Amino acid sequence: MEFKPPPPAEEKLHIVMFPWLAFGHMIPFLELSRLIAQKGHKISFVSTPKNIDRLPKLPPNLSPLVKFVKIPLPHTENLPEAAEATIDVTYDEAKYLKFAYDGLQKPISLFLESASPDWVFFDFAPYWVPEIASKLKIPCAYFNILNAAFIGFLGPVPIMMGGEDYRTKPEDFTVPPKWVPFESTVAFRIFEILRIFGDSVVGDDENVSDLYRIGATIKGCDLIAVKSCSEFEPEWFQLLEDLHRKPVIPVGLLPAADDGGENGGGWSVMKEWLDKQGKESVVYIAFGSEAELSQEELTEVALGLELSELPFFWVLRKRSNEIKLPDGFEERTKGRGLVWTSWAPQPRILSHDSVGGFLTHAGWGSVVDGVQFGRVLITLTFLSDQGINARVLEEKKMGYEIPRDERVGSFTRNLVAESIRLVMVEEAGKIYRNSVKDMSRLFGDRDRQDKYVDNLLGHLHSHSRLKNERVQKIIN
Template identity: 75%
Template sequence: MANDGKLHVAMFPWLAFGHMIPYLELAKLIAQKGHKISFISTPKNIDRLPKLPPHLAHLINFVKIPLPILDKLPENAEATIDVAYHEVKYLKIAYDALQKPITQFLQSSSPDWLFFDFVPYWLPTIASNLNIPTAFFIILNAAFLGFVGPSTVLTGTKDYRTKPEDFTVPPNWIPFETTVAFKLFEVLSIFKDAVVGDEENISDLYRLGASIKACDIIAIKSCSEFEPEWFQLVQQLHQKPVLPVGLLPVTVNNGGDGNNNDAWIDIKEWLDNQAKGSVVYIAFGSEAELSQGQLTEIALGLELSGLPFFWVLRRRSGSADNIQLPDGFEERTKGRGMVWTSWAPQPKILSHDSVGGFLTHSGWGSLVEGIQFGRGLILLTFLSDQGLNARVLEEKKLGYPIPRDERDGSFTRNSVAESLRLVMLDEAGQTYRDNVKKMSKLFGDTDRQDRYVDNLLGFLQSHRRPQVL
């Protein structure tokens, strides 16, 4: 190992692009400082990642480890986007079977640090046996970790929360006033997989708790200026170093669009013809599976609003093919609305002057991008951490939630239209527009991001372990 102070950091994200992309962004920021990265994933996923900037390609080594074949997984499925929601657990089971090849890679490469995601709860023990320190890098915010609580609760040692209703109120370990909690419909949609698990698969919360308990440090994709009280709480709950890595703001022109520049040319041409700040951009990430009822109400709500819109409507693999837009919808909205059914460069769209609002599923990555570019946020949650993210933004008056039924999550076309107009046009929505513009300075601050990376690297360098020969 060179004695020049440079690090070799291995990274092993979960098999979802909402996880792999933030890991890759952090990898690039670390590599820019001259450190070496081993980025571990499956062959198909690595081939689908954005191309590296040429000046970093020699510092980031992509390590391809094939995913074991599982009868219940569709052929060639290597990421959550390749499977239906109910099949994600089989992806986790296949991922768990990577223990042996990962161990062999770590033994042969001896990285100074290993950054890992919430799914491979077994990995920090393997790394510890090889004298490799670990960072649990969570691509969510500190509020999420604060709400879900200590390892004893997450792993079920203490049965604090056993039924869905328990997740609809702030837990007793939060020492400050907050409205951050799930709505009942949000918990019901994830309770089985995230909280309970089954005879085939371990629950997400158990994986999370075991990962945190066994890691050396917790690294969070957020910044302490945005949520200081939550960072303090996470530190108190886990009694180990908690490091913000910054918000990892995206750069719009980083050459990372691969072969999709033709798509952007067409999209930009359409956006260029719209008035400044007039367009609502709609995207719900790669995980959400809209029902026919939800799709219909969103579409008719867009129509009712009278606003120009650009809707990225992609179906994930395995979702129902018979879900359709309302009859005549595209014809009636022709000229002022665009439905885009293939890949779209979200940061480029959000940065375009014609975009004024963002109707989003409240995934943390999308929220960061929306705030970074100062766009009014209209929130419609579907899965996972999205409900907690939405509450954080509601509390800070940074985003407006579409009103819904608390138990089944249903909403109407009228509530969609009214929410869009409120955030985009109405005087009552001025607070949201002003607040997000102010916060965009923090979220897009690249100098601050650089300081976070320097601070992280300083810690990693001072706490690396001597290699065992």
């Protein structure tokens, strides 16, 4: 790709960041804020009070440049008390969170009017931001925290917004769409799309669908910023430009910085256990903050880990006390496995020499975390973009999917064990291990990441300058 130079040192930008209320969205927005602020630009990071208080702390030297703006979430019927993020609600309650979030239109409008920033970076959910920004003559960028393949798979704006009836039933999402001009296997499995079809594709009387939100967001924005890099998925970036006819700028993969103090968050206990394991022998398991495993799924994963006979470190965040590990599981695997039931510093664990593989839900943030350290991926998808990510990884031989029943998504302990052993130790899995090792150089390249941020700032500055020149011509 052709890189634009960053803005001149004396011309600093003020950028407002407005992410969706999920930590998988807020953290990339915060990481991009950190990298932009390091260049001397000013950031206003807008979210709800509880979410801002839960975010990782930024280095003290950036505090003059990053201002956190707390806007209370309006009270909404059916939303649990004190719920301000997807981590606080069940999957079925998330629509009420979106309903409350849509109630922020007036306070956001008032804030933007008073702050008068150079740019607004916003997420898919507040599809109403472009209209507000346009009235205030503030350019806005849609920051897609997922990869280019996912947005490319969703297609042109008219189809996303329901203007063209191309995909009306779940089965339509299980084949590569007609607008993808290159050979690809990227599509949902039927059980994946069935899990999200109502909220993500159809919507209801109370809420527009996620697909409509993304379409309206892309339609109204001046620029699309994508958390990926053109070296990883060049054909998908080209497709996005062809589909939307507006700038599509990769901002880099934003690999997570180390997020655990030497003795904080129980790290000393984790490190002591990891230090005792052989090099690249441990499989790390984590399914993100939003996946809700059923009792059957939890049981099959646990017994699959036991059958694999490999060391494992499992970060298990259960939402319900009714769901339990199989009787005797922890006693039988004592010493070989560690089950951790509270927050854990994922990048720090994955960076440890004893970790060799990562059993993951294939959320894009977790994929980046694993690949940057060269950890081979075993995928078990649950929601959202995860199925698309798993197909991309399988195409590139960077991740192996645990085989499942196509209709309902069920899987067995034996297939869990066989999949883990295949990619971790068997000769047939060497292609996956080698591919991830090769790609880790790209995913963890901090110098390349820095160039992507400079390139983004160059585009933001050019757009602002051209707009100012056009306005000046009209005045004259």
